[in-house]
Amino acid sequence: xxxxxSPASDERLRDADRSQGVILAAARDEFAEHxxxxxxxxxxxxxxxxxxxxxxxxxEDKEKLFQAVLELAxxxxxxxxxxxxxxxxxxPTAVRRLIEFTWDYYLRHPEFLTLLNxxxxxxxxxxxxxxxxxxxxxxxxxxxxTVLERGRREGTFRGGVDPVQLYxxxxxxxxxxxxxxxxxxxxxxxxxLAPKARSERLSHMTEVILxxxxx
Amino acid sequence: xxxxxSPASDERLRDADRSQGVILAAARDEFAEHxxxxxxxxxxxxxxxxxxxxxxxxxEDKEKLFQAVLELAxxxxxxxxxxxxxxxxxxPTAVRRLIEFTWDYYLRHPEFLTLLNxxxxxxxxxxxxxxxxxxxxxxxxxxxxTVLERGRREGTFRGGVDPVQLYxxxxxxxxxxxxxxxxxxxxxxxxxLAPKARSERLSHMTEVILxxxxx
Amino acid sequence: xxxxxSPASDERLRDADRSQGVILAAARDEFAEHxxxxxxxxxxxxxxxxxxxxxxxxxEDKEKLFQAVLELAxxxxxxxxxxxxxxxxxxPTAVRRLIEFTWDYYLRHPEFLTLLNxxxxxxxxxxxxxxxxxxxxxxxxxxxxTVLERGRREGTFRGGVDPVQLYxxxxxxxxxxxxxxxxxxxxxxxxxLAPKARSERLSHMTEVILxxxxx
Amino acid sequence: xxxxxSPASDERLRDADRSQGVILAAARDEFAEHxxxxxxxxxxxxxxxxxxxxxxxxxEDKEKLFQAVLELAxxxxxxxxxxxxxxxxxxPTAVRRLIEFTWDYYLRHPEFLTLLNxxxxxxxxxxxxxxxxxxxxxxxxxxxxTVLERGRREGTFRGGVDPVQLYxxxxxxxxxxxxxxxxxxxxxxxxxLAPKARSERLSHMTEVILxxxxx
DNA sequence: TATGAATGAGAATTCATTCAT
DNA sequence: TATGAATGAATTCTCATTCAT
Numbered sequence: 001x002x003x004x005x006s007p008a009s010d011e012r013l014r015d016a017d018r019s020q021g022v023i024l025a026a027a028r029d030e031f032a033e034h035x036x037x038x039x040x041x042x043x044x045x046x047x048x049x050x051x052x053x054x055x056x057x058x059x060e061d062k063e064k065l066f067q068a069v070l071e072l073a074x075x076x077x078x079x080x081x082x083x084x085x086x087x088x089x090x091x092p093t094a095v096r097r098l099i100e101f102t103w104d105y106y107l108r109h110p111e112f113l114t115l116l117n118x119x120x121x122x123x124x125x126x127x128x129x130x131x132x133x134x135x136x137x138x139x140x141x142x143x144x145x146t147v148l149e150r151g152r153r154e155g156t157f158r159g160g161v162d163p164v165q166l167y168x169x170x171x172x173x174x175x176x177x178x179x180x181x182x183x184x185x186x187x188x189x190x191x192x193l194a195p196k197a198r199s200e201r202l203s204h205m206t207e208v209i210l211x212x213x214x215x
Numbered sequence: 216x217x218x219x220x221s222p223a224s225d226e227r228l229r230d231a232d233r234s235q236g237v238i239l240a241a242a243r244d245e246f247a248e249h250x251x252x253x254x255x256x257x258x259x260x261x262x263x264x265x266x267x268x269x270x271x272x273x274x275e276d277k278e279k280l281f282q283a284v285l286e287l288a289x290x291x292x293x294x295x296x297x298x299x300x301x302x303x304x305x306x307p308t309a310v311r312r313l314i315e316f317t318w319d320y321y322l323r324h325p326e327f328l329t330l331l332n333x334x335x336x337x338x339x340x341x342x343x344x345x346x347x348x349x350x351x352x353x354x355x356x357x358x359x360x361t362v363l364e365r366g367r368r369e370g371t372f373r374g375g376v377d378p379v380q381l382y383x384x385x386x387x388x389x390x391x392x393x394x395x396x397x398x399x400x401x402x403x404x405x406x407x408l409a410p411k412a413r414s415e416r417l418s419h420m421t422e423v424i425l426x427x428x429x430x
Numbered sequence: 431x432x433x434x435x436s437p438a439s440d441e442r443l444r445d446a447d448r449s450q451g452v453i454l455a456a457a458r459d460e461f462a463e464h465x466x467x468x469x470x471x472x473x474x475x476x477x478x479x480x481x482x483x484x485x486x487x488x489x490e491d492k493e494k495l496f497q498a499v500l501e502l503a504x505x506x507x508x509x510x511x512x513x514x515x516x517x518x519x520x521x522p523t524a525v526r527r528l529i530e531f532t533w534d535y536y537l538r539h540p541e542f543l544t545l546l547n548x549x550x551x552x553x554x555x556x557x558x559x560x561x562x563x564x565x566x567x568x569x570x571x572x573x574x575x576t577v578l579e580r581g582r583r584e585g586t587f588r589g590g591v592d593p594v595q596l597y598x599x600x601x602x603x604x605x606x607x608x609x610x611x612x613x614x615x616x617x618x619x620x621x622x623l624a625p626k627a628r629s630e631r632l633s634h635m636t637e638v639i640l641x642x643x644x645x
Numbered sequence: 646x647x648x649x650x651s652p653a654s655d656e657r658l659r660d661a662d663r664s665q666g667v668i669l670a671a672a673r674d675e676f677a678e679h680x681x682x683x684x685x686x687x688x689x690x691x692x693x694x695x696x697x698x699x700x701x702x703x704x705e706d707k708e709k710l711f712q713a714v715l716e717l718a719x720x721x722x723x724x725x726x727x728x729x730x731x732x733x734x735x736x737p738t739a740v741r742r743l744i745e746f747t748w749d750y751y752l753r754h755p756e757f758l759t760l761l762n763x764x765x766x767x768x769x770x771x772x773x774x775x776x777x778x779x780x781x782x783x784x785x786x787x788x789x790x791t792v793l794e795r796g797r798r799e800g801t802f803r804g805g806v807d808p809v810q811l812y813x814x815x816x817x818x819x820x821x822x823x824x825x826x827x828x829x830x831x832x833x834x835x836x837x838l839a840p841k842a843r844s845e846r847l848s849h850m851t852e853v854i855l856x857x858x859x860x
Numbered sequence: 861t862a863t864g865a866a867t868g869a870g871a872a873t874t875c876a877t878t879c880a881t
Numbered sequence: 882t883a884t885g886a887a888t889g890a891a892t893t894c895t896c897a898t899t900c901a902t
């Protein structure tokens with residue numbers, strides 16, 4: 001006979017988890033919109049539809065809540081990266097796919113950019129304190145190393161490329177454009193987020209990276 | 216006709232200018248360290264060694280002060296860019312020089328990165344409201360267009376390169392690395408600001424851009 | 431007839447008693463350390479290793495818990511006083527013994543002093559509301575009256591001494607010194623709780639009281 | 646010609662001082678009534694008729710305010726003690742006068758007792774941190790030493806009496822009775838603050854101390 | 861031009877207490 | 882008997898801003 005978990009205890013467990021999840025989601029949005037300094041705990045509670053006190057019950061204080069949000073954000077992008085199956089593709093296609101994914105992820109998750117910004121404003125203090133920081137190391141780095149090596153062996157790619165540098169470069173090409181799109185749009189007097197501008201940027205990024213890699 | 220000013224009022228004026236400059240410098244540091252939301256008017260006054268009331272006297276409120284700081288920052292980098300004399304150099308050297316300058320400027324002015332971050336967190340509202348936004352358009356864009364065109368004509372560079380995209384890419388390669396150096400150092404478990412790491416990054420950036428441009 | 435209790439309920443009862451005892455002890459320490467106003471129900475639960483809700487289950491609210499703690503404290507010192515058997519001693523020895531006991535009890539139970547303080551800060555409201563207040567009247571007063579009368583009859587002690595006044599005086603001589611030892615140590619620049627200082631105080635107290643009583 | 650201070654600047658100075666004084670008085674009353682833990686900054690502001698923010702402006706936080714109140718209280722009793730001119734009196738009269746003053750001062754300043762209580766609950770932390778703690782050493786100790794020595798030389802007083810111990814004893818006899826009058830009244834079932842009870846206590850105290858001192 | 865005093869509206873955080881099981 | 886989840890009402894403290902001179 002299978003022991004049936006009482007719905008009651010089940011419910012209770014789920015409630016605690018659900019509450020924490022709801023708070024995290026609300027906090028992520030609030031932090032993304034206003035930064036760590038500008039975020040309001042009151043507003044997070046309101047967004048979550050939960051009592052403000054509960055935030056402190058589960059997360060101790062605003063800083064720790066921010067840290068939890070950050071870790072969640074990193075975990076999320078890492079999980080998606082792991083679904084790319086880059087090793088199943090030809091090296092140039094794999095790189096192209098990574099670029100497209102990065103671009104797309106940033107567009108779908110504008111809060112990720114802002115959270116990253118805030119985290120760095122505070123000198124990665126929140127991450128440095130996280131024991132799990134190293135776990136956040138993207139598994140894509142390893143994969144990318146394999147892809148680069150294979151491309152080199154096949155004669156498509158140049159040699160001597162550090163996968164970390166390349167990963168950071170791909171991210172940087174997308175990140176700076178999107179993160180500063182407002183400022184840049186104002187300065188250059190053209191809307192960098194318009195559909196056409198977006199696809200042009202993606203093409204440019206791809207050309208830069210592949211133009212550099214391909215021999 | 217010589218404009219006559221009483222020495223007294225002259226001096227007072229100079230004091231006024233000096234005070235404003237002192238406040239701007241103090242504000243720049245405070246905003247860079249804590250972001251717009253985290254910056255404290257009290258601390259700015261303290262840093263400036265001037266009465267808080269004076270800040271309001273000269274800059275009306277915190278937001279306008281931030282705007283003034285931003286404009287100053289843009290003006291400064293623009294001025295330095297104008298001293299590069301890229302047109303006196305061979306196209307590849309010119310591009311290399313621009314990359315090196317960008318990298319170097321960001322290293323010398325870490326506050327510039329943070330200010331940019333803050334500005335974008337607030338959706339460039341401060342810049343959009345600035346009547347002088349367009350004036351901040353880097354003159355380097357024009358120059359870069361000329362350099363690219365000359366390179367293409369000489370057969371060194373590929374064609375069809377948008378100078379704005381290229382400018383943004385160069386900035387992005389440097390910016391993301393430096394702006395997120397803390398987070399990335401924590402994640403990758405290596406100090407990205409160590410001298411060796413720095414020079415490696417500069418090499419990588421140069422290779423990427425020139426590798427892409429050169430045919 | 432033997433009262434029958436199921437072992438189960440018996441055990442449960444004993445658990446209940448134990449829980450109450452544990453809570454009272456934890457509360458006594460917390461109140462002693464922080465006073466009524468500064469004590470935290472959360473901390474009491476933590477000290478007791480029991481759920482906070484249980485405190486309310488047994489003691490209704492914080493105030494009533496404090497009252498229970500106070501009554502326990504009075505009951506304890508009263509019980510110890512009853513073990514002194516002052517009537518078996520010569521009057522001067524009896525008084526000396528009471529002084530020594532008082533001094534020693536305060537040293538062994540510093541929380542007693544603090545609880546007394548807190549109770550009086552709140553104008554003895556908690557005691558006034560206790561139906562058992564009069565029961566707390568120290569039985570030592572009666573005994574002391576007998577001792578004083580016997581000393582007077584024997585020609586050792588002066589007459590006309592109110593036992594309540596004397597009891598209060600003995601307590602006061604010890605209490606003020608100990609209760610304010612930190613403040614006094616800071617002011618006089620000498621450690622009033624050092625072993626030598628302690629025994630000097632006890633001698634002084636004894637000399638004062640016996641010097642006054644003895645004719 | 647005498648330079649006339651502008652009423653304006655004078656006024657301003659007085660205002661700052663006055664505000665601080667008003668806050669201190671309000672705080673003293675609030676702390677005396679509720680203890681450090683139970684005192685409310687809001688209520689202090691209300692009592693003072695001043696903006697709450699001003700309290701933080703002048704005193705930084707609640708703890709520092711409490712410390713300032715304490716220092717003020719000590720300063721006050723010390724100043725009054727200095728007006729006693731004990732050296733102009735015969736030794737027994739001098740001691741009697743000190744006892745009466747102590748009793749009277751505690752009756753006139755019940756807040757002094759409560760503040761002392763609170764201070765000691767917090768282990769004299771506030772005083773220990775005060776650089777001025779030693780200055781609070783009552784000058785009466787020195788005087789009392791002289792009085793005791795003179796009494797001994799004249800043959801009225803016993804020798805070997807430590808003035809600090811005596812001073813603490815006098816304070817203790819009065820303090821315990823008054824500070825715990827509520828508890829004691831409840832326990833003994835008689836009003837210890839009734840006029841008759843008060844004068845009886847003063848007589849008792851005087852008899853104890855002089856009975857002890859006089860040979 | 862310059863400044864110390866003062867303030868109202870919030871902000872994070874705390875706390876005793878209750879709910880639901 | 883026992884407990885984890887949840888809450889509303891404070892409470893301390895902060896902050897941008899204004900007043901008065």
